Amino acid sequence: MIASLYAGISGLSANATAMTVIGDNIANVGTTAFKGNRSHFANILSTSLGGESATGNVGRGVEFWGTNALWTQGSMENSSSPTDLAINGKGFFMVQDASGANFYTRAGSFTFDKNGYLVNPDGMQLQGYQIDADGNIGAITSVYIPGERTSPPSATTEFNFDINLDAGAAVNDTYSTAQTVYDSLGNAVPVTFTFTNTGNGAWSVAGTVPATAGSGVTIGGNATMPITFNSSGVMTAPAADVTVAVTLTNGATTPLNLTWDFFDASTPAVSHGDVTGFAADSGTTFQYQDGFPAGTLRGISVDEQGVITASYSNGEMTPVYQIALADFPSYDGLTKMGNNLYAQSLASGQALPGTAGTGRLGNISPQSLEMSNVDLAEEFVKMITTQRAFQANSRVITTSDEILQELINIKR
Secondary structure, eight states: OHHHHHHHHHHHHHHHHHHHHHHHHHHTTTSTTOOOEEEEEEEEEOOOSSOOHHHHTOEEEEEEEEEEEOOOOOOEEEOSOTTBEEEESBOEEEEEOTTOOEEEESOOBOEEOTTSBEEOTTOOEEEEEEEOTTSOEEEEEEOBOOTTOEEOOBOOOEEEEEEEOOTTOOTTOEEEEEEEEEOTTOOEEEEEEEEEEEETTEEEEEEEOOTTTEEEEEETTBSEEEEEEOTTSBEEEOOSOEEEEEEEOSSSSSSEEEEEOOBOSSSSOOBOOOEEOOSSOOEEEEEEEOOBOOEEEEEEEEOTTOEEEEEETTSOEEEEEEEEEEEOSOGGGOEEEETTEEEOOTTTOOOEEEETTSTTBOEEEETEEEOOOOOHHHHHHHHHHHHHHHHHHHHHHHHHHHHHHHHHHTTO
16 A cells, blocks of 8 residues: 555656646746647556566556657747847757857847847857858858948949930030949049030030049040931940040049940840930930949848848948758757757757758748747646646545555554
């Protein structure tokens, strides 16, 4: 009868531990990306020293056999922060502490620290693949985007207009339009193009710049360039792209050589049809140039592949990092470190880094956070059954005690 007492005690102990697991799940129902745990039990059998099988089948109670996490996807919660990220599918974010040790998490609440590193609430730095100016992906490193980051200027190399020059204009009538281009320092240089009617279907164009910016403009190597149209108002000359040279006086690279883009790159070249000579008022409906000034960082955005793009005040949007994700052969083998962190172990296998959407890795949901996957209704049902099991085991102990008392009373 004493053995039954110990069987009841084992039931009390196992179910008390199971209640702790349930309480932990409920306590973390609001924890970002928390994965609920499930309890496991195993029966205990006595061992026969003599080898008889009969006594070896007698149960001696229960033991708490451990827990395992339920690796189901949590729901997505929208966020207004561009650095709140969630993984839709398999994978973990990689973060690194001050000592250089790597940890793994699905909790994607990140912010920039004072030094410009993207960090989690514990100050661990998010890891990503650095992207160079040519768009090539480099090695994994900490995501670092300082607030004083600037976008360098780019000198204008090409420009064009959509212009109509009035076929009914009188000789010596003029039409002027301006195009702002940028030198190698990012200075804005306004270039004024003046078109002068020189006869039926014929015009000439000359360029000027302010004296504070430069000393002259040549078009096709000359001060002026002729433009001619056929009877349908289609430009027949020039028959190729033209180089416009602007001589600068502000310390930038000089001259600034620009290509006036009239034709595409096919062979034979085909006119874009940007300059026309129709019987309509002279006017400019569109203009384009490929340069831009220096810009300061205004913000960042993240796409589903985890590419972090920096936005600058000059309108440039530059990819700078791609967030690194990690997969494991066995998620159940990961070591829990607290604070929503996991560490690699022998049981989990080595981390397999990659980018979102490749291999088994899921995509990234920007401006979202993964919620806990704990189902409160299920946890309350488990709580009821665990409570009843605890009560039943306590009854085993009290009943065994009563039987022992009756046994002792036999002697009386």
